[in-house]
Amino acid sequence: MKIRVGVIGCLGRMGKKILNELAINTKIEIACAVTRLGNKHVGLDIGPIIGYGSDLGIKVTSSVNDAFELSDVVIDFTTKECMLDCLKAAIKFKKPLVSGTTGIEGIKLKEYATEAPILWSANMSVGVNVLLKLVRNAAELLGNEYDVEIWEMHHNLKRDSPSGTAIELGKVIADASKMDFQLNQYLYNGSNIREKRRIGFAVSRGGGVIGDHSVMFVNSDERIELNHKAIDRAAFVKGAIQAAIWLYENKRETPGLYSMQDMI
The missing domain is CATH 3.30.360.10 (Dihydrodipicolinate Reductase; domain 2)
Structure with missing residues (x-):
């Protein structure tokens, strides 16, 4: 069975590249794609928006909760404020979260990680x-x-x-x-x-x-x-997807704060 992955920040530079890579990954299926509230693409199929060439059957949403409810593991590349929403949803739905969001000084990741598996790294390469x-x-x-x-x-x-x-x-x-x-x-x-x-x-x-x-x-x-x-952002994309697979397969039942150092 394929791993269902949700992507927060789906229309950002990293989000689009992650979705394109997920679309061709045989171990994964895209479960949800989330952008900010009020974005003009909300409700549209994500495929043409990210340049995939055809519909993927996944409509863009603005609900972080939907991503965690529908997914086995969620990937976040957004802002400090959005990451906080992701952390709260990870705890609510007891789902693993992979985040590469930076500029998060002041967020006490270890406290959130006592209730859900969280993998954070400043760089996913x-x-x-x-x-x-x-x-x-x-x-x-x-x-x-x-x-x-x-x-x-x-x-x-x-x-x-x-x-x-x-x-x-x-x-x-x-x-x-x-x-x-x-x-x-x-x-x-x-x-x-x-x-x-x-x-x-x-x-x-x-x-x-x-x-x-x-x-x-x-x-x-x-x-x-x-x-x-870094020659291409593909290095971060592939690392983030590897991290999501690793976190789901190895730590989905084990709350804690993990990093790429644990994975490699």
Whole structure:
């Protein structure tokens, strides 16, 4: 039997790509496609809207509750406010939720995850999650003798800064290096110098860049760099779908907070 998947944010950049990939996945069927209330496409078949070429038999809805009621697992790529609605619905219907929504500071995911299986990652790319493991290993091996700088670049429409992935990289390094993680270290000016045992952040925005991340370990003698560049959003799409399948097949009866690190 196929896994029924609902998609929240179905008309966004990620939502459309996820639906197109789901439509050709033999293990999955699309159960529901949700967009914001008042969108002109509500009530229309999702197929032509996402450029699939024919009807898929799924009409766009604005009800998050419908998605959780009709689906085995739900994928969310939206906003902080919409993600909160998804978390509440996941608890209400006891259904697994996969979310790649970023800019969610203040949401206590662990509390929601006590009542439903939730997989959240700042970046759904398998490659980025391999990078996270490599960065952790590097931080453990290099100790505290190296300054750590994280640089990221995204398209000019991205709202949160630094990116969720950059923040996650910083947290992994801080944990491995036994240092306090502080986000407000990415601006330097003439009145201060770089502090030791702090992680520096630099942010660039421009054009249609999907996502570039670089982690640098630097001392007076050498610099070690670990990089990831997203070539196509398909990497995030395929990772999110893998995560949905994994969460449903392995954790649907086990509430908890999971990540791509658990899956890979």
